[in-house]
Amino acid sequence: MSRTSTAGARLRAASSGANRWVVLIVLCISLLLVALDATVLHVAVPSVTQDLHPGAMQLLWIVDAYPLVCASLLILFGTLGDRVGRRRILLLGYALFGVASAVAALATTPQILIGARALLGVGGAMIMPATLSLLRAVFPDRRERAVAIGIWTAVAAVGAATGPVLGGFLVEHFWWGSVFLINIPLMAVILPLGRWLLPESKGSAEGPWDVLGALMAAAGVLGVVLGVKRLGAGEAVFGAGTLGPLCIGSALLVLFVRRQKRREHPLVDMRLFARPTFTTAVGCIVLAMLALVGLELIAVQYLQLVLGLSPLATGLRLLPLTFAAMAAGATGSYTLRRIGPRRMVSYGFVLTAAAVLCLVAMGQHDRPWLLTSAFVLLGAGLQTTLFGAYESMLSEAPADSAGGAAAIGETSYQLGAGMGIALLGSVMNAAYAPALASVQGVPSGASAHAENSLGEAYEVAARLGGPAGEALRSAARHAFVHGLHVTLVVSAGLLLLGALAALRLPRVMDCGSPAACVPAPRERERGARVDAESTA
Numbered sequence: 001m002s003r004t005s006t007a008g009a010r011l012r013a014a015s016s017g018a019n020r021w022v023v024l025i026v027l028c029i030s031l032l033l034v035a036l037d038a039t040v041l042h043v044a045v046p047s048v049t050q051d052l053h054p055g056a057m058q059l060l061w062i063v064d065a066y067p068l069v070c071a072s073l074l075i076l077f078g079t080l081g082d083r084v085g086r087r088r089i090l091l092l093g094y095a096l097f098g099v100a101s102a103v104a105a106l107a108t109t110p111q112i113l114i115g116a117r118a119l120l121g122v123g124g125a126m127i128m129p130a131t132l133s134l135l136r137a138v139f140p141d142r143r144e145r146a147v148a149i150g151i152w153t154a155v156a157a158v159g160a161a162t163g164p165v166l167g168g169f170l171v172e173h174f175w176w177g178s179v180f181l182i183n184i185p186l187m188a189v190i191l192p193l194g195r196w197l198l199p200e201s202k203g204s205a206e207g208p209w210d211v212l213g214a215l216m217a218a219a220g221v222l223g224v225v226l227g228v229k230r231l232g233a234g235e236a237v238f239g240a241g242t243l244g245p246l247c248i249g250s251a252l253l254v255l256f257v258r259r260q261k262r263r264e265h266p267l268v269d270m271r272l273f274a275r276p277t278f279t280t281a282v283g284c285i286v287l288a289m290l291a292l293v294g295l296e297l298i299a300v301q302y303l304q305l306v307l308g309l310s311p312l313a314t315g316l317r318l319l320p321l322t323f324a325a326m327a328a329g330a331t332g333s334y335t336l337r338r339i340g341p342r343r344m345v346s347y348g349f350v351l352t353a354a355a356v357l358c359l360v361a362m363g364q365h366d367r368p369w370l371l372t373s374a375f376v377l378l379g380a381g382l383q384t385t386l387f388g389a390y391e392s393m394l395s396e397a398p399a400d401s402a403g404g405a406a407a408i409g410e411t412s413y414q415l416g417a418g419m420g421i422a423l424l425g426s427v428m429n430a431a432y433a434p435a436l437a438s439v440q441g442v443p444s445g446a447s448a449h450a451e452n453s454l455g456e457a458y459e460v461a462a463r464l465g466g467p468a469g470e471a472l473r474s475a476a477r478h479a480f481v482h483g484l485h486v487t488l489v490v491s492a493g494l495l496l497l498g499a500l501a502a503l504r505l506p507r508v509m510d511c512g513s514p515a516a517c518v519p520a521p522r523e524r525e526r527g528a529r530v531d532a533e534s535t536a
Contacts, residue, residue, distance in 0.1 A: 027131040028155040047176040054110035069121025071414035072222035076214040078129035078407025079267040093126025098187035105177035132406035146333040154329025223249020280504040281393035287498035289416030324379030332387040340508040345388035349499035352381030431483035441468035
């Protein structure tokens with residue numbers, strides 16, 4: 001039997017499992033753990049600082065090691081899964097994630113915790129593209145796949161939003177290591193379950209795997225994300241720590257693209273980017289995350305430092321966003337069939353922009369109903385946008401290169417998140433810092449420290465005490481709220497830009513009849529060719 005016949009047989013076997021919806025449940029649990037780990041540490045940072053006493057740079061690496069390593073290795077493991085088997089990579093990711101969680105939970109020094117977070121990033125990079133590419137193989141019918149992607153994206157939103165709630169609860173009742181320890185029993189269950197239930201799925205294995213290209217992509221993405229994150233941390237644009245990684249990473253990515261275009265069997269088929277639907281969907285994912293991730297971090301600071309909520313109460317305030325995202329995911333397939341990808345993604349961006357503008361009415365006093373309403377709109381709009389973009393991107397890619405396409409989508413997600421933190425963080429600092437330069441009775445040195453963040457301003461105000469401390473505290477609160485309003489307006493502008501970009505998406509789904517969607521023409525031709533060769 002030929003290689004093409006073998007690949008076709010594998011694809012048919014993967015998509016005709018006894019219960020593909022059970023497979024979807026296993027894949028969603030996998031994604032939930034990875035999404036949880038991305039945000040669960042945020043509320044535990046003060047406890048980690050108190051216990052391990054990391055330096056400023058070490059603390060930055062404790063937080064950033066996971067997303068940096070994960071983002072840089074997505075293309076490598078996504079394309080490797082296409083070659084050696086997506087299920088195999090996923091199971092290895094489970095095992096590594098469990099071991100790294102144990103090391104992180106029991107870490108006694110900042111260096112050990114940083115190393116464990118990096119290993120968690122490797123495990124996450126194995127798991128994330130494998131879940132999406134297996135979903136592509138198990139659900140070849142586009143209508144069913146749209147339902148599955150709706151559930152998948154809703155789970156991602158649930159994980160990201162539930163992380164602060166779960167982290168806050170665990171830190172308040174146990175110790176910071178418990179935020180990692182919860183992964184171990186879950187991985188102990190899901191590893192044998194995945195080995196038993198998940199089908200193996202591979203793409204085309206023609207030609208050698210481009211090891212050098214995979215390493216170039218990993219180093220390039222790492223450089224770009226690292227440079228962007230340092231920009232978000234307030235470092236100078238032209239500093240060696242920012243400009244160096246950005247330039248080196250960008251150069252490596254350019255060389256990677258040129259290399260893939262020349263190779264007969266590339267890691268990533270660059271012809272995908274010649275398709276307007278694929279390119280536009282990837283761009284919409286970047287814009288959605290660019291506008292929202294940095295805003296989410298600022299909103300958490302607002303809830304805790306301005307409104308004075310505890311970490312657990314802060315997480316609970318974000319639950320309406322989670323429930324709205326779940327509802328939008330559950331109805332996403334129906335919405336996509338009714339209005340098509342173009343209007344679905346555009347309307348999602350507009351709805352999210354409206355939610356962001358509603359939040360401009362927030363001040364220094366708590367308005368629970370306003371926050372709840374805005375978070376509901378935010379969750380529904382974001383989920384609608386990401387659902388339509390992911391479904392369009394994945395459906396446009398051939399099944400043989402699903403791992404590479406999934407890796408591109410996840411990498412764009414991570415890049416958008418990093419760029420959002422850098423851009424919106426810079427906007428926030430530019431609007432916040434000037435108001436603290438000349439507070440009456442506050443020395444210039446104290447003002448300089450207070451300009452770094454609202455949390456640091458509160459610490460400086462507590463040390464000063466008296467009228468000067470109170471004046472600094474009040475000025476910092478006013479400045480932060482003003483900066484938040486400016487950041488919200490910028491974020492809304494980016495979301496409206498995304499709504500315009502989404503107009504390049506197809507008007508309707510590629511459906512052969514009202515009853516069911518059929519594969520794209522290229523996949524129909526491939527399936528017919530495989531069947532003909534198998535019969536021969």
